[in-house]
Amino acid sequence: MDFALSDEQQMVADSIRAFADNDLLPKYAYWDRNDEFPKEQWARMGAIGLLGLRVPEAYGGQEFDCVTAGLAIEQAARGDFNCCYGILNCCFAGDLLGKHASESVKKAWLPPMAAGEKVVCVCLTEPHCGSDAAAIRTRAVRKGDKYILNGEKSAITLLMVGNAGIVFAKTDPDAGAKGVSAFLVPFDSPGVTRHPYSDMGARGIVRGSMFLEDVEVPAENLIGPENGAFSRVMQTFEYTRALIGLMCLGAAQQTIEETVEYVKQRTAFGQPISKNQGVSFPIAEWSTRMEMARWLCLRTLWLRDNELPHNKEAAMCKWAVPEMCVGAIQDCMVLHGHYGYTKDYPVEQRLRDVAGQLIADGAPQIQKMIIARSVIGREFV
Ligand SMILES: Cc1cc2nc3c(=O)[nH]c(=O)nc-3n(C[C@H](O)[C@H](O)[C@H](O)COP(=O)(O)OP(=O)(O)OC[C@H]3O[C@@H](n4cnc5c(N)ncnc54)[C@H](O)[C@@H]3O)c2cc1C
Structure with a gap:
């Protein structure tokens, strides 16, 4: 090792x-x-x-x-x-x-x-389904050397500044996950309209909803074989889930380090507040958990690099690490006293920003289902 x-x-x-x-x-x-x-x-x-x-x-x-x-x-x-x-x-x-x-x-x-x-966006989620991604209703129908797309996509990161989307659509609506295809759709195509959201965090990276009305794309914009997109996108998520863990860890680590400086210079009862175990122990605890989480994420990526199975590990990264990092940042906010709740320090913004990753790319319950299937066996859960 x-x-x-x-x-x-x-x-x-x-x-x-x-x-x-x-x-x-x-x-x-x-x-x-x-x-x-x-x-x-x-x-x-x-x-x-x-x-x-x-x-x-x-x-x-x-x-x-x-x-x-x-x-x-x-x-x-x-x-x-x-x-x-x-x-x-x-x-x-x-x-x-x-x-x-x-x-x-x-x-x-x-x-x-x-x-x-x-900017290229990833357009999978729809208003009626996110976790159950195979239930998408957006349709793509082949006509000669083109596909015609109709449907609605929601929750799309960077949508309002995006130039194109990898859009997932049903090419065989009766085949469930085996009827999903992916297309590269330029956002300046006739029939594409976009609407922004106002999110609690990640405000500069405006998410939004996209409507597709008789949008034509050339057949060469099909990504991979027809009806073959679902397993490919799920395999790609296995890798981005570990990246998300590390992204949350970077934000939490920065917050911990800023908090260490704060608690060393802030005094109460005649001494730096860091002298109290009630202040130093949360920092020690989160630092320990974050160190464990970092190695889980890096190992998951190493498994991928070595073409070894990493489905369960990726789900562990996506469930546990954002949740842990939100907890760490929330404790750091409290250690800043009332200043932590103001916009004078970045800690409140990190809390809002990182919280989005509790849900994005698959909510915790879905990740736990993947882990449970792997540990207990698909037929028993
Ligand atoms: C910041 C952010 C960025 C995003 N960016 C993108 C993007 O770029 N592209 C994109 O396509 N999507 C994006 N999404 C959407 C995201 O992938 C979905 O929100 C997510 O998959 C959950 O889907 P949903 O919101 O429809 O929730 P639902 O599927 O409605 O689930 C609601 C709740 O029910 C729980 N639940 C559902 N089914 C079960 C079950 N069987 N057992 C137990 N609990 C269950 C879920 O875990 C969740 O807590 C983004 C979301 C966020 C917050």
């Missing part, structure tokens, strides 16, 4: 840490306060390769292994958790399009996405 990072992995982690400190953290609150998409940050992330972590080199990406991508997203999240939604989407799209899209789709979309010039 070897826990050491390679020289390249250490170099990536160190350089993204410096980028997070210098370029992301100073403006983290600005985008939230102004409800603005971090456009300049996006260009910078593209320029240093953060949006091409999992995009094949032939299409302008870095084509890093999954562990390296995880180290990078963890460090980036210390600076700006919300910018990591972009990194996450690019990892998802980089993997899915890189492996399964036609040459023309790869050429048209991967290089500008990796460069930070175009």
Whole structure:
């Protein structure tokens, strides 16, 4: 067993840490306060390769292994958790399009996405179903060399600034999960309309709903074989779930470190509040849990890199780690006293931002179902 990072992995982690400190953290609150998409940050992330972590080199990406991508997203999240939604989407799209899209789709979309010039969204959820993703109703019907799409997608991250979506639709409505296909749909296609949400956190990364009315896409925009998208998207989620864990850990680690500085300089009853075990123990406890969680996430990514099963481990990352990080950040808020509840410190924003990951990419109950099936056996749960 070897826990050491390679020289390249250490170099990536160190350089993204410096980028997070210098370029992301100073403006983290600005985008939230102004409800603005971090456009300049996006260009910078593209320029240093953060949006091409999992995009094949032939299409302008870095084509890093999954562990390296995880180290990078963890460090980036210390600076700006919300910018990591972009990194996450690019990892998802980089993997899915890189492996399964036609040459023309790869050429048209991967290089500008990796460069930070175009945003590609993931459009699975619908108003009536999220957890039960195979129940989607959006329809795609082949007509000659085109597909015609009709339906509604909801909860889509980055929708309002997106240029295209990987849209999941039924091509065989009677076949359940085996009737789902994926398409690359440019958002400037006639028949696409979008509407923004007002979320409690991640405000600059505006989510929204999309309507598709007789939207035509060329047949070459089909991603992978017809009716073959569901298992592929679920396999890609296995990998992004570990990335989400590390993204939450980056934000929580930054908050813990800021809190350590705060409790050392804040005094009560004639001494730094850190001298009280009631203050130092939560920091010790969360630091311990976060260390355990980090290794779970990194090991899950290592399993993926080594093409070993990691379905159960990915679900563990997605269930336990965001919940743990929200708990850690909430305790840090309390350790800041009333200041923690103000917008003078980033802790309240991190709490709002990280909370979105309790639900996104599969809520806790769904992850526990996956873990239980694996541990107890599908036929017994
Ligand atoms: C910040 C954020 C970003 C998102 N980004 C995207 C995106 O980019 N693209 C996209 O397609 N979607 C996105 N989503 C949607 C997300 O994937 C769904 O919200 C999620 O899968 C849950 O689906 P739902 O909201 O429909 O909840 P439901 O499926 O209605 O579930 C509601 C509750 O019931 C529980 N539940 C459901 N079934 C069971 C069961 N059998 N047993 C026990 N409990 C159950 C769930 O765990 C949940 O707590 C995002 C969501 C958030 C919050």
